[in-house]
Amino acid sequence: MTGIRGRLLAxxxxxxxxxxxxxxxxxxPAVPVGNDxxxxxxxxxxxxxxxxxxxxxxxxxxxxxxxxxxTADATxxxxxxxxxxxxxxxxxxxANSVGIDFPFFxxxxxxxxxxxxxxxxxxxxxxxxxxxxxxxxxxRVLVRPLxxxxxxxxxxxxxxxxxxxxxxxxxxRSYLGFLTPYLRAAQAGGATAFxxxxxxxxxxxxxxxxxxxxSAAATLFTGQLVSAVNYGLWQQDKPxxxxxxxxxxxxxxxxAASGATVPTLTAAWVSWLRRHRPAQALEKTVLQEVGIxxxxxxxxxxxxxxxDGTPLDVTVQRDWFAAxxxxxxxTRLAGLYFFDVNSSDNPLxxxxxxxxxxxxxxxxGDDVIKAxxxxxxx
Amino acid sequence: MVLTSPRxxxxxxxxxxxxxxxxxxxxGLVATVLSVAxxxxxxxxxxxxxxxxxxxxxxxxxxxxAGLSPGIAQLGGVWLPVPQLLEDLFSWNYTLYRTGxxxxxxxxxxxxxxxxxLYRLIRLFTGDLRWPAIAGALVFAVNxxxxxxxxxxMDELPFYAFTIAAVYYLVRWAExxxxxxxxxxxxxxxxxxxxxxxxxxLAGVFLICVIVMGRRLGYSWRDIRGLALITATFGLLASAxxxxxxxxxxxxNALNFENGPDSSAAQMAQRHTSIIxxxxxxxxxxxxxxxxxxLGLVMVALAVAGLxxxxxxxxxxxxxxxxxxxxxxxxxxxxxxxxxxxxxxxxQPYGFLLNYRFGLIAALPAAILIGYLVGRLPRRGLIxxxxxxxxxxxxxxxxxxxxxxxxxxxxxxxxxxxxxxxxQAGAFLVQHTSGLIxxxxxxxxxxxxxxxxxxxxxxxxxxxHNQWTAVLQNPGAFGxxxxxxxLPSSNEPLDVVYGALHxxxxxxxxxxxxxxxxxxxxxxxxx
Numbered sequence: 001m002t003g004i005r006g007r008l009l010a011x012x013x014x015x016x017x018x019x020x021x022x023x024x025x026x027x028x029p030a031v032p033v034g035n036d037x038x039x040x041x042x043x044x045x046x047x048x049x050x051x052x053x054x055x056x057x058x059x060x061x062x063x064x065x066x067x068x069x070x071t072a073d074a075t076x077x078x079x080x081x082x083x084x085x086x087x088x089x090x091x092x093x094x095a096n097s098v099g100i101d102f103p104f105f106x107x108x109x110x111x112x113x114x115x116x117x118x119x120x121x122x123x124x125x126x127x128x129x130x131x132x133x134x135x136x137x138x139x140r141v142l143v144r145p146l147x148x149x150x151x152x153x154x155x156x157x158x159x160x161x162x163x164x165x166x167x168x169x170x171x172x173r174s175y176l177g178f179l180t181p182y183l184r185a186a187q188a189g190g191a192t193a194f195x196x197x198x199x200x201x202x203x204x205x206x207x208x209x210x211x212x213x214x215s216a217a218a219t220l221f222t223g224q225l226v227s228a229v230n231y232g233l234w235q236q237d238k239p240x241x242x243x244x245x246x247x248x249x250x251x252x253x254x255x256a257a258s259g260a261t262v263p264t265l266t267a268a269w270v271s272w273l274r275r276h277r278p279a280q281a282l283e284k285t286v287l288q289e290v291g292i293x294x295x296x297x298x299x300x301x302x303x304x305x306x307x308d309g310t311p312l313d314v315t316v317q318r319d320w321f322a323a324x325x326x327x328x329x330x331t332r333l334a335g336l337y338f339f340d341v342n343s344s345d346n347p348l349x350x351x352x353x354x355x356x357x358x359x360x361x362x363x364x365g366d367d368v369i370k371a372x373x374x375x376x377x378x
Numbered sequence: 379m380v381l382t383s384p385r386x387x388x389x390x391x392x393x394x395x396x397x398x399x400x401x402x403x404x405x406g407l408v409a410t411v412l413s414v415a416x417x418x419x420x421x422x423x424x425x426x427x428x429x430x431x432x433x434x435x436x437x438x439x440x441x442x443x444a445g446l447s448p449g450i451a452q453l454g455g456v457w458l459p460v461p462q463l464l465e466d467l468f469s470w471n472y473t474l475y476r477t478g479x480x481x482x483x484x485x486x487x488x489x490x491x492x493x494x495x496l497y498r499l500i501r502l503f504t505g506d507l508r509w510p511a512i513a514g515a516l517v518f519a520v521n522x523x524x525x526x527x528x529x530x531x532m533d534e535l536p537f538y539a540f541t542i543a544a545v546y547y548l549v550r551w552a553e554x555x556x557x558x559x560x561x562x563x564x565x566x567x568x569x570x571x572x573x574x575x576x577x578x579x580l581a582g583v584f585l586i587c588v589i590v591m592g593r594r595l596g597y598s599w600r601d602i603r604g605l606a607l608i609t610a611t612f613g614l615l616a617s618a619x620x621x622x623x624x625x626x627x628x629x630x631n632a633l634n635f636e637n638g639p640d641s642s643a644a645q646m647a648q649r650h651t652s653i654i655x656x657x658x659x660x661x662x663x664x665x666x667x668x669x670x671x672x673l674g675l676v677m678v679a680l681a682v683a684g685l686x687x688x689x690x691x692x693x694x695x696x697x698x699x700x701x702x703x704x705x706x707x708x709x710x711x712x713x714x715x716x717x718x719x720x721x722x723x724x725x726q727p728y729g730f731l732l733n734y735r736f737g738l739i740a741a742l743p744a745a746i747l748i749g750y751l752v753g754r755l756p757r758r759g760l761i762x763x764x765x766x767x768x769x770x771x772x773x774x775x776x777x778x779x780x781x782x783x784x785x786x787x788x789x790x791x792x793x794x795x796x797x798x799x800x801x802q803a804g805a806f807l808v809q810h811t812s813g814l815i816x817x818x819x820x821x822x823x824x825x826x827x828x829x830x831x832x833x834x835x836x837x838x839x840x841x842x843h844n845q846w847t848a849v850l851q852n853p854g855a856f857g858x859x860x861x862x863x864x865l866p867s868s869n870e871p872l873d874v875v876y877g878a879l880h881x882x883x884x885x886x887x888x889x890x891x892x893x894x895x896x897x898x899x900x901x902x903x904x905x
Contacts, residue, residue: 025671032731
């Protein structure tokens with residue numbers, strides 16, 4: 001019996017030693033490795049929040065992604081989740097800034113008023129929520145109302161930058177009325193900048209009206225009031241933007257051949273930028289949109305959105321982004337935003353990403369963006 | 379019916395020892411000192427109330443004896459009633475309720491009782507040897523996670539105490555063959571069933587044990603039927619039928635606790651992601667980590683060694699079956715996790731700890747088996763082995779405490795952190811409001827905790843009638859002074875008050891006085 005008992009004890013001891021050798025577990029009671037925090041990670045409605053790294057947050061340059069909010073018809077909770085997910089993606093790219101673009105409307109080529117459309121235009125409360133969400137990620141947040149030109153284009157192929165209001169002052173009053181709750185929402189959410197004029201190029205010369213809008217906006221929003229002109233107006237080198245040093249939505253037709261290398265494209269970008277602004281002005285200029293469809297031949301007209309289903313040529317987009325980034329660093333621009341991610345996109349789903357429109361950079365040019373944001377900025 | 383064994387009495391039936399056994403008293407005293415010290419420690423660290431559920435238990439107990447419509451119906455239909463009823467002995471006192479000590483007192487008493495019962499249980503296996511029983515009992519008592527859990531108002535400790543009592547009386551029945559022990563086991567099982575739903579599974583297991591034990595003890599099938607009837611009646615059916623009847627009378631649905639709106643099944647259905655997701659491997663991993671984290675690998679290894687020796691020496695004897703039955707709780711948990719009946723977290727970088735307390739129950743069979751293992755050592759090595767095991771595991775627990783590695787305290791602290799929006803809204807209610815408060819209690823327990831006595835919720839009755847729906851339709855008419863709404867989020871059910879009153883003209887007499895990302899609080903404006 002003693003022999004059996006001895007063998008049993010030896011077996012038990014062997015088992016004990018084996019068990020104690022299990023990786024990651026402790027001899028005594030213990031918390032699994034890495035799970036011993038008692039201050040929670042930042043969360044929004046149960047979803048963990050990625051935060052901008054301190055070195056990136058300290059940069060003077062705005063390194064951002066434009067997010068087009070196309071899910072205003074979803075529930076508030078759903079939109080909050082989408083915001084958290086998209087902003088996590090933005091932070092993951094190394095950005096320190098995000099633009100929240102959302103559509104508003106005007107009644108045609110010769111408009112009289114400005115309005116939001118429920119289900120398409122997010123409410124001010126939603127914008128405030130999204131801004132707060134972005135700020136919780138440590139991002140600088142640019143609120144950017146974007147005049148939808150679907151009904152403007154319908155007749156003569158005009159666009160937001162070519163509208164001719166029947167009464168300019170009346171249209172501006174309507175515009176300010178539309179902006180007012182969004183300026184308040186941006187202020188409430190803690191936005192850092194607000195785009196009071198995005199590509200409203202045909203109205204650029206209305207200095208008095210813009211001054212009134214800007215003055216009224218400044219009483220509601222204490223962040224930076226910005227304006228962006230499209231590349232067409234910008235390269236005409238005319239004065240007359242509602243704020244100095246207007247940002248640029250940069251889709252320059254550089255005339256590059258389809259197979260152009262990144263150095264060739266970079267040289268073309270640098271040349272184009274320097275041709276139209278002196279170095280001192282460029283240092284205050286932000287490229288508020290850098291985008292291109294990932295399709296062959298896109299260099300000829302980067303602003304043209306290739307239709308869904310066009311065969312992709314990801315190299316086109318990747319090289320364009322790399323060149324724009326290098327040019328921005330060379331000319332010491334104040335920052336750049338890549339355009340764009342939709343709020344309906346799921347950056348975590350590569351299968352879905354493969355079906356996104358040719359202009360999307362998810363799983364295409366986004367690693368170039370990450371590399372761009374990763375170094376060389378001050 | 380013959381309730382004594384036809385076989386000759388065994389050695390264990392010998393006359394009681396002449397000298398009274400003072401060891402249980404000593405074990406009880408040690409457990410009491412440990413219990414008080416631990417509760418004091420966690421009280422000072424503000425972790426007596428940490429788990430979200432610890433607030434729920436206390437609130438239920440408070441509503442039974444105080445508030446707007448006290449009564450037995452306030453026990454609700456989801457949490458089993460015994461822990462809250464025991465807490466009622468203390469929670470009538472607002473200070474004991476508010477501090478959480480009303481719940482701690484119940485858990486502490488249960489802890490001491492469980493420790494003493496473990497001593498007595500192990501003594502049934504070790505005969506005249508006291509040190510193995512002392513070692514086994516103290517292995518349980520010095521576990522640092524057990525000490526945390528017994529400081530809280532959670533329902534684990536009462537469940538453990540009644541479960542150990544059931545096992546003790548079953549083993550005692552096998553040893554002494556007195557029917558009163560079987561009756562006591564049945565009553566203990568009944569009370570365990572009314573603490574936690576795992577008790578329902580164990581009650582079924584114990585019933586099977588009684589049948590098999592009856593055969594092993596030589597009873598006839600006719601007698602076994604009678605014995606099983608006693609066990610089934612007191613140990614299984616009384617609780618199950620009683621709870622179903624209560625649910626039927628209060629909620630009109632006998633299975634409300636199983637399929638009602640706030641049941642565990644409903645809560646699991648609302649989870650958007652299942653951590654285990656039907657995987658046996660993940661379930662095993664999750665529960666394995668929980669046990670190893672709660673007990674430590676040395677204790678697990680000693681218990682495994684004890685199990686081997688136990689199986690080899692007892693050879694499925696009648697008295698061994700309740701202990702083996704108790705062990706089935708481990709595969710039961712693994713199955714429940716796999717089946718998605720309960721969630722548990724699997725370690726991951728910066729992950730939340732979730733329900734690691736489920737692994738703590740393994741300390742019960744582990745303590746028995748370690749005591750048994752020590753009891754099988756040669757006599758001359760008994761005392762050193764008992765001391766080595768007890769002091770060794772106590773040292774590991776001390777080390778865990780010193781290094782802030784108490785997994786259940788960490789889990790509760792994480793839970794408490796996630797309740798901050800509720801804590802802040804609750805603090806506002808205490809500091810800035812008076813009068814009746816309308817709120818949906820589900821997922822808002824922490825908001826209501828300190829103001830539960832003036833809270834109108836879905837269980838509030840007046841003249842025997844539930845007023846909830848009527849109050850939601852016109853809060854002003856019912857004298858509601860404060861309205862609390864939780865804003866919608868994707869991982870929580872819609873707040874009923876928000877659903878009924880948000881953007882409603884009924885809010886016109888009220889003014890928004892508190893706003894946070896999670897809560898809106900309205901206060902009635904003076905006329």
